[in-house]
Amino acid sequence: MNYYVYIVECADRTYYCGYTKNLVSRIEEHNNAKVGAKYIKARRPVKLVYSEIVSSRSLALKREFEIKQLSRQEKEQLIQSLV
Numbered sequence: 001m002n003y004y005v006y007i008v009e010c011a012d013r014t015y016y017c018g019y020t021k022n023l024v025s026r027i028e029e030h031n032n033a034k035v036g037a038k039y040i041k042a043r044r045p046v047k048l049v050y051s052e053i054v055s056s057r058s059l060a061l062k063r064e065f066e067i068k069q070l071s072r073q074e075k076e077q078l079i080q081s082l083v
Helices: 023-032 055-066 072-080
Strands: 005-007 015-020 046-052
Touching: 005 023, 005 055, 005 072, 015 023, 015 055, 015 072, 023 046, 046 055, 046 072
Parallel strands: none
Antiparallel strands: 005 015, 005 046
């Protein structure tokens, strides 16, 4: 089962990183649902700016942690690497 590690840009221009099995559904949850990440609720809407596929939950958790340790500038470089 594949997982996605993703970064969204919030309305206040901050970044949020997470992982999920269903990327489309998760972004919809961030923007619309009453459940979900507390950080996101006050910063809607969010826009998907980066995602990558990993092959296991364990790898997704490790990659999410790696991305969360990056500085804002490093995250922006990661996002720009897709362009």
